[in-house]
Amino acid sequence: MSKDASGSGENRRQRLAALREAALHRPVARHLSDGFNGRWTRRQWMQASLVATVGMLVAAIVPGFDAQIAQPVSVQRQSMALTLPPLPLARQQGLPGDSWQVVYVERGQTLASIFEELDIPAATLQAILDHPGTRPALTRLKPGTEIAFDLPVDGGLRAIRFDRDESHRVELSLQGERIVEKVIERPVEMRKVVLSGEIGSGSLYASARKAGLSPSMIQALTDEIFKYDIDFDKDLQRGDRFSVVVDEKWREGEKIGSGPILAATFTTGERMYTAFRYERNGKAEYFTADGRPLKKSFIRMPIPYARLTSGFGSRRHPVLGVLRMHKGVDYGAATGTPIMAAGDARVKFVGWKGGYGRTVILDHGRGYTTLYGHMSRFGNVKAGQRVAQGTVIGYVGSSGLATGPHLHYEFQINGVHRNPLSVTMPPPEPLRGAELAAFRLQTAPALARIQQVENIIYAGTQPPPRKPRRGKA
Structure with missing residues (x-):
């Protein structure tokens, strides 16, 4: 080897040694770790948490993908037979007594439309209407009227049942071309009752309905009996009381209606108004306790909305x-x-x-x-x-x-x-003589019954003081 070659090799080794020495002593950027010193920095904790979270997600998702790719597992299905209750023997054999269908008439319904819905032929309907005494009861049907049909399994009408009036129920059996009528008597019991109430935070209507008065009774109180003496738009206040005596109609343990108001009282403040129903000359009117008609002889204005x-x-x-x-x-x-x-x-x-x-x-x-x-x-x-x-x-x-x-x-x-606006209207004719005596004899028990009921209901209570009204003396 020549002297020049050996010299160049020596120089190369010296340069490499110098480069290594420089690399070992070069300053390192601060964001790189200087090595683990026994405690993790905040950044190292965050990086470790992120890696752990990603690892758990991968572990959860990958098996799911694997399950989707895998062949579906067949699920065994089983069927169970349930025993239904047996059809009644009467219905199986088509016997009467277990095949009645009750229909309650809806608003706008006719007997023909009901027969059509039940698939009963029109000829059968005509035969029933032709039976004596049937047409008036079945052609003027009110909403809520009850009609029952005996329809066996085969669908052919065997009988029809309806109320001819309040106390008689009719059953028509179809036997071939014959119609056999059976009348069932349903006794109606009349009960004289007292319905009493007090006006609370709501309206008179709401209080009266709560006390058991029907809408027609409330209308009779306000628009017929006391309309001449009480202004129901302005005079009523909380604590005012009312009571009525009526005859209720009961049939087989069910109330089916009420008669007209026989007697009524209305207490506003410290004044009590009374009314008693009494027939004079064949016409029913309402009178005060001393026999004076509540209805005035004349209406001031004989035309509304004028x-x-x-x-x-x-x-x-x-x-x-x-x-x-x-x-x-x-x-x-x-x-x-x-x-x-x-x-x-x-x-x-x-x-x-x-x-x-x-x-x-x-x-x-x-x-x-x-x-x-x-x-x-x-x-x-x-x-x-x-x-x-x-x-x-x-x-x-x-x-x-x-x-x-x-x-x-x-x-x-x-x-x-x-002048019709200022003339003193004549008072109505009061009851006199024997008629007045008969009136008092008839109405005294009703008034006593009202007072008895009110004493029980309102015992120990006093109506609240009345607020003074402007424009009144």
């Missing part, structure tokens, strides 16, 4: 243009608005009467008459007919000398025109 357009007295006629006496009052209302009889009366005149146009005149007796003019048409009334207070005798119009649709209403006493 406005006063012209008063009583001298004025210039809107059509003739002359100054003349206006002998009544005018109520403006739409054409066709019903006009009511102001009181019980006999119809004296129905027809056309000059400038009044279509007119009805009523004679109320004791010298009192009323006139209703400018009608568009008459009600179902004729001269000589008796009409009750509130009966519709005609409808608003503009017949005769009228500039627009309105009612012209006149009130006369012994032929003298009086």
